[in-house]
Amino acid sequence: MYEYQSKQDPPLPADFPYRTGRSFSIRRHRAPPPFGNRYAFANGMRQHTDFWKEPLRRLSKLERCLRHPPQERPPGENGDEEDDGHDYYKVYTLHITEEIVARDGHGAQILRCRIEGQGDDKDKYVAKIYDGVYYDDDNWWFGDMSIDADSDYSVEVAAYEHLHGEGASGRYTPTYHGSYTFDLPVPQGESGESGRPATRPVRLIIIEYVAGTSMFALLKKGVVDTIPVPRRLELMAEAMESRCQLEFLGLVHSDFEPRNVLVLDAALRKDDEGGQCVVIIDFGRSYVVGSHWLLPKYVRPRQPKPYSPMYRFWGSPLESFAAWFPHVYHRRWPAYNGWLKFRWGSTADDEDKYSVPRAVIRECYGLDDETEYIPPESIPMVEDPIPGGIVRSLDPDYEKKLRARWN
Numbered sequence: 001m002y003e004y005q006s007k008q009d010p011p012l013p014a015d016f017p018y019r020t021g022r023s024f025s026i027r028r029h030r031a032p033p034p035f036g037n038r039y040a041f042a043n044g045m046r047q048h049t050d051f052w053k054e055p056l057r058r059l060s061k062l063e064r065c066l067r068h069p070p071q072e073r074p075p076g077e078n079g080d081e082e083d084d085g086h087d088y089y090k091v092y093t094l095h096i097t098e099e100i101v102a103r104d105g106h107g108a109q110i111l112r113c114r115i116e117g118q119g120d121d122k123d124k125y126v127a128k129i130y131d132g133v134y135y136d137d138d139n140w141w142f143g144d145m146s147i148d149a150d151s152d153y154s155v156e157v158a159a160y161e162h163l164h165g166e167g168a169s170g171r172y173t174p175t176y177h178g179s180y181t182f183d184l185p186v187p188q189g190e191s192g193e194s195g196r197p198a199t200r201p202v203r204l205i206i207i208e209y210v211a212g213t214s215m216f217a218l219l220k221k222g223v224v225d226t227i228p229v230p231r232r233l234e235l236m237a238e239a240m241e242s243r244c245q246l247e248f249l250g251l252v253h254s255d256f257e258p259r260n261v262l263v264l265d266a267a268l269r270k271d272d273e274g275g276q277c278v279v280i281i282d283f284g285r286s287y288v289v290g291s292h293w294l295l296p297k298y299v300r301p302r303q304p305k306p307y308s309p310m311y312r313f314w315g316s317p318l319e320s321f322a323a324w325f326p327h328v329y330h331r332r333w334p335a336y337n338g339w340l341k342f343r344w345g346s347t348a349d350d351e352d353k354y355s356v357p358r359a360v361i362r363e364c365y366g367l368d369d370e371t372e373y374i375p376p377e378s379i380p381m382v383e384d385p386i387p388g389g390i391v392r393s394l395d396p397d398y399e400k401k402l403r404a405r406w407n
Contacts, residue, residue, distance in 0.1 A: 010104065015187055018102045018109045018129060023095045026115075028088045029181035029203060032073045034158040036151035037254070038287045038298045044074030051143030061145055065132045066186070066196060068146045070153070070203050086178070092117040094127060094182075105136045108152060108284070112209055125177065128156070129204040131184070152284040153179070153203045158291065159251055159283035160205065166249050172242040173279055175208035210279055211265045215239070215258035219323050227268070229326050230376040235263055236324045237343055238277045240309040246280065248306035255285040257320050308354035310344035314367055326379045331386040334394050338371035366402070370394045 033042040041047055051057060051064055059067070098112035108130050114123040130153040132145035160176035163169050169176045183199035215235075218224050224232065239261045246253060253260070260282045267277035289300050317325040317336050329336035344350055362368055372394065392398060 012102075013104055016102075016104065016134075017184060018096065018099065018111055018131075018134075020096050020099055023093055024182045024184070025091050026094050026180040026182040026204065027091050028086045029179050030073050030088070031157035031179045031203070032071050032150065032154050033293045034151075034154040034287075034291065035293070037155055037285050038295055039155065039158075039291070039293045040295050042074055042293060046071055046147065048142055048144040048147045051137070057143070061133050061135075061137050062186075064137075064144065065146045066200060068144065070130075070132075070146065070181075070201050071150050090117070092180075095123075096127075097123040100126065104134050107135050108149075109134060113206075115206065124209050126174065126207050126209045127204050128207065129202060131202045149203070153205070155286060156283045157205060158288055158293075159286045160207070162251055162288045162291075163246075163249065168249055170208065172246055173207075173283075174210050174281065177206040177208070179203070179205050210262055210281075212262035212267075212279065213265070215261045215263060215321065215324065217259075218263060219258065223268075224323050225381065227381075229379045229381060232324055233326075233339065233343075233376050235267065235277050236321060237309070239280070239321075240313055242278060242280050244306050244309050244312050248303050250289045250302050251283070251286055252289060253280060253283065253286050255282060256280075258324075303355060305353070305355040308344050308350065310340040310350075311354075311357055311365075311367060314340060314365060326376070327383045328374060328379060328386065330390070332372070332374075332391045334370065334372045334391065335374045337369070338373035339376070341371050342373050366393070369398075 032045060033039075035041045035045060046068065049056070049064075049068060051059065056064075093116040095114050095116070096111045097114055100112055101108075101110040103109075108128050111127045111129065112123055113125050113127045115125055130149040132147075132149035135145035135148050137143050137145055157179045160169065160173070163171075163173060164176055181201050181203050184202050186196045186198060186200050188196060188198075213223075215224075227235075243253060243256050260280060262279050262281055264277055264279070266275070287294060287298065289298075290302060291299075314337060316333055317329050322330065325336065329339065344354070357365075357367060370393070395401065
């Protein structure tokens with residue numbers, strides 16, 4: 001699960017706290033309003049400090065985060081006084097049982113865990129911990145790792161809480177179990193007179209543990225080449241459908257990449273090809289289209305119907321998912337479009353289920369261009385090379401008409 005690092009991890013610091021066997025006392029926390037990544041800063045929220053300037057640049061990552069600890073929700077913002085049914089004083093004990101992604105400079109630490117006080121003792125949860133000390137200090141917030149972690153935390157909480165409010169938690173994503181905080185001891189040095197606080201707050205979310213592997217990791221391990229083409233395309237189709245459904249629910253992922261799509265282990269077994277096959281993870285770059293906190297230029301109305309994957313992905317196979325599509329679909333785009341059309345546009349039910357693009361959009365993107373259908377079951381796993389250039393259309397005058405569309 002979540003396995004996507006592509007190079008050797010650097011050695012962990014000696015005092016790195018997120019290791020198997022460690023435990024933390026956590027309690028519920030109201031996340032601040034989302035900011036960054038198309039969200040505005042709410043009134044009362046701190047904006048970034050430029051730690052790239054001297055003498056601030058000389059401060060360690062710990063000292064930077066101690067100067068600016070994680071932010072709280074400004075008083076009275078967005079229903080703070082409402083009773084949401086959570087006990088914010090109850091303490092739970094989180095036990096780390098597996099390090100999924102735990103390394104310095106990564107960003108959020110991702111850890112499998114069990115939680116005492118949740119009614120069972122199974123390690124069926126994942127803690128995603130936003131500790132700025134272990135973020136990369138060479139980031140777009142001018143070396144301010146604390147605000148970088150705050151942004152990731154607030155944006156991801158906003159995404160999961162929006163899906164929870166839509167009744168869709170766990171449908172296309174792992175099930176969300178809330179936002180939390182805990183106090184982490186601060187190293188005091190040998191003298192114990194550093195003037196540092198005894199502890200510092202750290203934020204986290206708890207989501208369902210999903211037994212699966214990212215599409216990127218399956219590619220790295222060479223597993224993709226062993227999956228028959230029809231099954232490979234079905235997994236890809238579910239990922240594409242899930243993205244469109246999330247957008248219909250008002251959540252734009254903004255980082256739809258193989259590393260953020262998990263294929264469930266059960267979906268790869270030949271004797272279990274029914275039910276849900278994939279889930280989408282990592283909403284740290286997402287945004288909710290109708291959010292009160294969104295910058296005005298990005299606010300737009302919700303879609304009345306889902307956008308069909310046929311139209312959403314028309315034109316060429318997704319570049320980052322290239323290995324999941326057969327080679328012939330890359331070389332013959334009408335065949336790729338033909339698969340989309342067969343998969344999502346072949347029945348009257350498809351027309352009723354999805355929104356229909358306006359005529360000007362259909363013309364602009366060639367959504368009515370001629371296609372050809374090459375059945376996935378007819379494509380061998382090891383394909384012969386196709387000579388010549390990429391066939392973008394069956395129309396010999398395609399390039400001329402394409403230029404006319406855009407002029």
